[in-house]
Amino acid sequence: GQNIDQPTEMTATEGAIVQINCTYQTSGFNGLFWYQQHAGEAPTFLSYNVLDGLEEKGRFSSFLSRSKGYSYLLLKELQMKDSASYLCADPGNSGNTPLVFGKGTRLSVIA
Amino acid sequence: EAGVTQFPSHSVIEKGQTVTLRCDPISGHDNLYWYRRVMGKEIKFLLHFVKESKQDESGMPNNRFLAERTGGTYSTLKVQPAELEDSGVYFCASSQDRFYGYTFGSGTRLTVV
Numbered sequence A: 001g002q003n004i005d006q007p008t009e010m011t012a013t014e015g016a017i018v019q020i021n022c023t024y025q026t027s028g029f030n031g032l033f034w035y036q037q038h039a040g041e042a043p044t045f046l047s048y049n050v051l052d053g054l055e056e057k058g059r060f061s062s063f064l065s066r067s068k069g070y071s072y073l074l075l076k077e078l079q080m081k082d083s084a085s086y087l088c089a090d091p092g093n094s095g096n097t098p099l100v101f102g103k104g105t106r107l108s109v110i111a
Numbered sequence B: 001e002a003g004v005t006q007f008p009s010h011s012v013i014e015k016g017q018t019v020t021l022r023c024d025p026i027s028g029h030d031n032l033y034w035y036r037r038v039m040g041k042e043i044k045f046l047l048h049f050v051k052e053s054k055q056d057e058s059g060m061p062n063n064r065f066l067a068e069r070t071g072g073t074y075s076t077l078k079v080q081p082a083e084l085e086d087s088g089v090y091f092c093a094s095s096q097d098r099f100y101g102y103t104f105g106s107g108t109r110l111t112v113v
Helices: none
Strands: A009-013 A018-024 A032-037 A044-049 A053-057 A060-065 A070-075 A084-090 A105-110 B005-007 B010-013 B019-024 B031-037 B043-050 B053-056 B065-068 B075-079 B088-095 B108-112
Touching (some): A018 A032, A018 A084, A018 A105, A032 A070, A044 A060, A070 A084, B005 B088, B019 B088, B031 B075, B043 B075
Antiparallel strands (some): A018 A070, A032 A044, A053 A060, A060 A070, A084 A105, B005 B019, B019 B075, B031 B043, B031 B088, B043 B053, B088 B108
């Protein structure tokens, strides 16, 4: 199966660091995606991890452990505009299966 | 480049009526996906086109939903007749290679009353 679990909501303070976790179960593995979705807007691509380890892109980093079925998205120096839903998505176990999304974590950044 | 365009952005229809949603993918993207998000739930896959062919339609809820992609360009998703549970946001996404991620449209918010 492709069960994906994320916390439903998180709150963090402007300027702080927040880590959003995602666990998944899939019979095979082709990496893991993270998307950001502001209310009323389209999900936008943040990162794709196919190998274990941490990938950094500016204030956002994403980590993957395939053996543990675990990923996290790390957001540093939080800004108010980072308030959004963060979705992890599993591309499944074959070459052309569609992305399966978690329910998303709604992050609220407060002053 | 132009992004993925969806039309209309909002639609309110009565139960039993028909609605057609349209998606224009990024030019040159062979893969086109339809997803739906019902309030409080995750974004769920409906259908995947590769060019004009249906690659996977395992997520289509029932035969009231009909998707087409004539000529491998834009796609339409028709709901006929609409039911209350069809309400939600319908997203379209396209990609050239899925391992570079999908580009999503802004979605069509469908409300069936």
